[in-house]
Amino acid sequence: MGSVVDAANKEATESAHINKKVTVVFVLGGPGSGKGTQCANIVKHFGYTHLSAGDLLRAEQNSGSENGAMIKNVIKEGRIVPSEVTVKLLQRAMEQSANDKFLIDGFPRNQENRAAQENRAAFESVIGIEPEFVLFFDCSEEEMQKRILNRNQGREDDNMETIRKRFRTYIESSLPVIEYYNSKGKVRKIDATKPVEEVFEAVKDVFAPLNDKVAY
Ligand code: UDP
Ligand code: MG
Numbered sequence: 503m504g505s506v507v508d509a510a511n512k513e514a515t516e517s518a519h520i521n522k523k524v525t526v527v528f529v530l531g532g533p534g535s536g537k538g539t540q541c542a543n544i545v546k547h548f549g550y551t552h553l554s555a556g557d558l559l560r561a562e563q564n565s566g567s568e569n570g571a572m573i574k575n576v577i578k579e580g581r582i583v584p585s586e587v588t589v590k591l592l593q594r595a596m597e598q599s600a601n602d603k604f605l606i607d608g609f610p611r612n613q614e615n616r617a618a619q620e621n622r623a624a625f626e627s628v629i630g631i632e633p634e635f636v637l638f639f640d641c642s643e644e645e646m647q648k649r650i651l652n653r654n655q656g657r658e659d660d661n662m663e664t665i666r667k668r669f670r671t672y673i674e675s676s677l678p679v680i681e682y683y684n685s686k687g688k689v690r691k692i693d694a695t696k697p698v699e700e701v702f703e704a705v706k707d708v709f710a711p712l713n714d715k716v717a718y
Contacts, residue, residue, distance in 0.1 A: 526631050529607040530680055531639030533668045534646035535694045536701060537607045543702045544605055548709050551601040555609035558591040559583055577659050580667030582611050582675060585618035612675035616682065636683040637708060639694035643669055
């Protein structure tokens, strides 16, 4: 019931601009490089809101959305969901948050994602924002594989067959995005093969100078 009002609200939400000034940091790195773990630390210390594109897609898949089957299949195959789906989810999450500082984890993952987030005509001001910088977790494939196989989160893509495909997608599609931002001087590279605490020390050095309310 109330479907007309619901539809109107949905429309308003989807077409709304973000009319606050937001800071966005992209967090990139291979599967199992520690993006999610370190984002949780950054949230605690520096007051950002963590938006994992992968988590948003999994939630969308489980919500019974019309895109559910497509998302499930793409994730299983280690490929990349089309931008229009992912961007909408990120946009909605940013609009629904009261915060103005966001860590966008695992996006943009290919040049199509990146170009879409730069396309102001298509995506208005929300994802069209240039990232403040790109936090890049550089980790050996051997270490990433070990972490994924040990994490036991019940994910359908954490099996050897899909892991191989994800590594391939990362090298072929995601590394060029990191190279693009590197050529613009935006990449802050972290040695992510080290233990969690040591990695976070390096992460803090990146965030602390920007932060007015340092809390550590
Ligand atoms: N994914 C995607 N677009 C995104 C983020 C994730 O298509 O913007 C899909 C992709 O198939 C990826 C999977 O979701 O392999 C899991 O992503 P997540 O970031 O959760 O995995 P991680 O790299 O952190 O292990
Ligand atoms: Mg993750």
